[in-house]
Amino acid sequence: MFPAASSSPTATGSADTPLPPVRSPTDTVPHPRAPGPAAPPAKQRDAFFDNAKYLAIVLVALGHAWEPLKEGSRVLQAAYLCIYAFHMPAFIIISGYFSRSFDLRPDRLKRLVTGVVVPYIVFETAYALFQRIVDRGPAVPISLLDPWYLMWFLAALFVWRMITPLVKLVRYPLALAVALSMLASVSPEIGDDLDLQRVFQFLPFFVLGLSLKQEHFALVRRRSVRILSVPVFAAAFAVAWWASPRMNSGWFCRCDSAQELGAPWWTGPVMTLALLGCSLALTACFYAWVPGRTTWFTALGASTLYGYLLHGFLVKGAGYQGWYDAAWLHRPWGEAVVALLAAAVVTLLCTPPVRRVFRCVVEPRMDWAFRKDAVAAARERARA
Template sequence: MFDAASSHGQHRKPLPPAQSPVNGVPSPRAPMSTQKRDRPGKQRDSFFDNAKYLAIVLVAIGHSWEPLKGDSRILEGVYTVVYTFHMPAFIIISGFFSRSFDMRPDRLKRLITGVAVPYIVFETAYPLFKRFVDHAPDQEISLLDPWYLTWFLCALFIWRLTTPIWKLVRLPLPLAIGLAMLASVTPNIGDDLDLQRVLQFLPYFVLGLCLKPHHFQLVRRRWVRIASVPVFAAALAVGWWSVPRMNTAWLYHRQSAQEFGAPWWCGPLMVLALFGCSLVLTACFFAWVPRRKMWYTALGAGTLYGYLLHGFVIKFADYRGWFDHPALHHPLGEILVSVLAAAVVTVLCTKPVQRVFRFAMEPKMEWAFKRDAAELARERQKAEGAREKVSA
């Protein structure tokens, strides 16, 4: 299959250089062996690392607000605004960094070890955690029904596998929006693999696939940063106004219109309306993300750790009834909870935590895969080249 596999090394054609696997967002840092193969001078973009870190902080803060927001209209209004854009921003970046994904063996292995394996591990760990901490012996383990935070890993796995299709079709974004609209009126999809969320969040991933680097430059202009201030102010006012009028569960994208007891045509309308609102607020969020290296920039490489691990902290506090303390249901208590959630997820993104949990988040698993033929041929070619130098 490869000319380089013939027995006469002198007539072999040079093999193509090895490429580093595609990055995922949120995703753990690439293994050191992969980093060493990167081209000299290739550096991470601080903007994207900053965006990933700030988005994961908002995710953790939003989860910490869930047990508290029922007592405060202001907090629930802010919660509505944050939930309108924080996951869309995360997913757009995920799509942007999935543009080069194909079915090449090394990228498929990276997808399995970096997404599928953590899904299996944490989809098992979360129910066991609830069983022992919350004393819920009837809590079942099901790989088909994503539990709490693991839906994103399931969705990312499916989205990335379909990336070659979205790169092939002529109008990928309208097609993805159409599928999301159809999903919103299809209650029979069920809970398996959280496909309702997979399909309704799909347009954001496909949008990320369609974006180019210069598109992110457009939202980082000075006038966009200035305009984002009144836009966010208006969004907060609308969020406060919508609290008694709108079910915030629409923002989770995990149910159809019929399941909300709404007319079927509300589903497609809400998909379009939320997509538009999410894009506007996501653009405003990106406009304020720093472009230079910050103290937290390096933490952007560990966002998957922070994302999956902070769920144990939030759930532990919830199972133990800590959120029921009266002091936390006042403005100062809500601020304290927000600061603690941000601090916890920050710690969970650090390198020491990554080293401890790397076995679950990015296992090597060389034993599970066949060696790539091209890689083996390159190694043979390199070894023969070294022997020729020695003999010369």
């Protein structure tokens, strides 16, 4: 690395005089040729989580696309219930996992505004206007307090992240979240503001994500769990097939209390616990089959918010135009075609070209709207 010392005589010594040993540079004595401190390596994304997010968003699109068709097919109803039992819990757990470091620091609040609040306002308004233009039915009111269709998730994510610092202060956060979820299931007075029923009833999954670590996900990705998941999914489908004509699917949406679903109040806490256990079991089985290596769809997992926010226009537009009324769509092969189209469309909506077009409303920078952080400005001046 460094040139060898010369053995020829110098002005201050002779060839018979031994030269002093060459000293290697230390951490405390800088060497003129020693390189500066190496920059820390960029933190790489875990392919497992991107894969899981992509597969979960495909299931979300699949459930939305199947919803207008499920009434005529008991098999489709069973598949619909199975998907709705775990696809949002799987997504919410990962959202909680990546919210563990969230606090009220200015840069994180700014990201919350630009990544959650602004898309919520834009798309809540856009969906209402879209319905008024394309649909011939009664107009949907533009209301930022009453999330419509799939916008509830952004409202819930905003609330969950804002309460994250408080959640991390309490001693038993998961038990508290389950208790709040049970209480919400018997509280029809909560109303529709910010879809707080879903906020509370899905809260345990977000809090669970806050509590998980990398090794917990590794536990459910073992080969034994993957093998066990096959009979578990089969049993879940059999139960869903039996329950589909007997059970209100609104329980899986978690947007109403027990009284609003026409059930006695005491069934709310019971169903909350039952669905919590069912959702966690199926979510673990889902994670077990998510590949941990980089695949062709791994990069798409970083853009699932685009697929989530945009696919609803196509699903709702198809319903407004009466495309679901075609008889062939209500046959098994028609339902399969709808599933393939839903998966293909949501995949395209997560690609880089779509991201470049819609970045201004899904991930806007908006530096002009915020004051510059004094601490960050001081650090920049120090580096200069």
